[in-house]
Amino acid sequence: MATTDHAKDELHRIRHSAAHVLAQAVRDRFKKDGQDGEVQFGIGPPIADGFYYDFVLPRSLNDDDLRWIEKRMKKIVSQRHTFEQSELSPEEAREMFADQPFKLELIDGILEGALDEDGEPLPEGQAPKLTVYRHADFADLCGGPHVEDTRQINPKALKVLSIAGAYWRGDEKRPMLQRVYATAFRTKEELDQHLWRLAEAERRDHRKLGKQLELFHLDPTAPGMPYWLPKGFKLLTTLIDFWREEHEKAGYQEISTPLVNARQLWDISGHWEHYQENMFICPVDEHRTYGVKPMNCPNAMVVFNLKTRSYRDLPLRLSDCDVLHRNERSGALHGLLRVQKFQQDDAHIFITPDMIEEEYARVLALTDHFYSIFGLTYTLRLGTRPEKFIGDVETWDRAEAALRRILDTKAGVGQYLVEDGDGAFYGPKVDILMEDALGRQWQMGTIQLDFQLPRRFNCRYVDSDGAEKTPVVVHRVIYGSLERFIGILIEHTAGAFPVWLSPVQATLVPIADRHVEYAEAVEARLKAARIRVEHPDAGSRMNARIRQATLEKVPFILVMGDTEVEGGTVAVRRRDSKKSVTLSVDDFIAGVQALVASRAAESTELSPAPAE
Ligand SMILES: [Zn+2]
Ligand SMILES: [Zn+2]
Secondary structure (H helix, E strand, O other): OOOOHHHHHHHHHHHHHHHHHHHHHHHHHOOEOOEOOOOEEOOOOEEOOEEEEEEEOOOOOOHHHHHHHHHHHHHHHHOOOEOEEEEOOHHHHHHHOOOOHHHHHHHHHHHHHOEOOOOOEOOOOOOOOOEEEEEOOEEEEOOOOOOOEHHHOOHHHEEEEEEEEEEHHHOOOOOEEEEEEEEEOOOHHHHHHHHHHHHHHHHOOHHHHHHHOOOEEOOOOOOOOOEEOHHHHHHHHHHHHHHHHHHHHOOOEEOOOOOEEEHHHHHHHOHHHHOHHHOOEEEEEOOEEEEEOOOOHHHHHHHHOOOOEEHHHOOEEEEEOOEEEOOOOHHHOEOOOEOOEEEEEEEEEEEOHHHHHHHHHHHHHHHHHHHHHOOOEEEEEEEOOOOOOOOOHHHHHHHHHHHHHHHHHHOOOOOOEEEOOOOEOOEOEEEEEEEOOOOOEEEEEEEEEEOOHHHHOOOOEEOOOOOEEOOEEEEEEEEEEHHHHHHHHHHHHOOOOOOOOOOOOEEEEEOOHHHHHHHHHHHHHHHHOOOOEEOOOOOOOHHHHHHHHHHOOOOEEEEEOHHHHHHOEEEEEEOOOOOEEEEEHHHHHHHHHHHHHHOOOOOOOOOOOOOO
């Protein structure tokens, strides 16, 4: 659903105004004998999905308070209070907020630092101005804009959400305030939709599911560097096996290169100068300093240079998925989505300039194939020449025109995004933005053209006219980082992976002790057929095992009792169904193998093979 600018402005005004009502309700909560209690007000801006307000309060807020505050807000907005703006002199403002230290600091910020009432820099050319907005008996330092009166805030579309701690001005040396998050929409339906998405996002949180499904671990001694546990590692290697197979078919040759190189390499590539702060540097002794690789590119250039290359060798497609490390600020880390250690499905393709169009078409066809396997929809985005670039404008223009032609054909004219100035400094790029089950967009793969790195490494090929020329390099990833891809895949599938990716594909549940022997025989047959089964745990009861398998989102539960032992069958229950079907062991094996071979996006129905 596209939100128009008008609707965005309206929501912005509603939330700006509702933030004042929130502050008013919190003040009312702490009123004593009709007198204002000791509430200190911080800032209360609208944000992407709602708004918040920061306070210093006599005590910590609890759930009862939040309910009370929401009720109070609804009452206030259903009465008609007009918002009135007035401009104040510095003296008037300081007098009005004399007992509000944070507001006094904001007033100073507005007067001296050209900041707005939330402490953010003012748009250029806008003069600092002290204004307050009043409604009912409440006034707040604010530049607006607001709705005309509180009746324009729909009480049915208003919700107080949560409390969090927040340092004043985000500075951990300053006081900790209590932040109340809330949201407001135009209609109850919009609010319900938003609350559903919040609940879904929480249910699908990959950090929670990663723990529950025993996929990965993040240790305080290695921030942002995931440990892959047996089940998560199975997922990772299955994705890499698929990548390897498809890329071999598509004419790529896989290499693996050192994880650590001496500084000289990073000097040539420019990483030492431009990227050092994102690298882990190891001083080995007084003469030698090494850098852990943050990217695979420089080593791919080294491999290219090992031989005299001819135009007939191009395109030369070198793929690799070595482990990379990037030094990030700890605040920027987030589960698998922002990490310091990761693998990319990387490749460097060396081409002549007139191969650009065809090679991009090939990479995009491969992208299509990969994304359709996972049932993911995506959008392409062209990033053009940034302000700071290297190389000559003419080469850039030619490359951009080539990319536009291929995108016009591939996605359709006007069916892709263009971000002017978003190209890398060494060349234009195409990004792949994927949409997940909740409609969230993620930047995944990227296909970048590079005229510079091959020059820095003095890469040459002998052209058809006998002249030595510099190749163009395409850097490309389709999954992006595998860690990030898995994080998103966990949230997209809520942990119920398609059969071919499931770390455990079937759980065996013998009903009683006398069925264990049969279950073990079935297990041996499944394992021989390379189906990943969970070992029956003789200790726990049948229902407990079924519950466990359901929690682990194992695609198939195989129950075995007297009937199954007699008939040499298994009663198969899918994770998303309460019904079971009885299949011969061979039919079950054939069904799972077919799902794995086709890499079906969903676990489809297994049915017995037709009678001969
Ligand atoms: Zn306001
Ligand atoms: Zn690269």
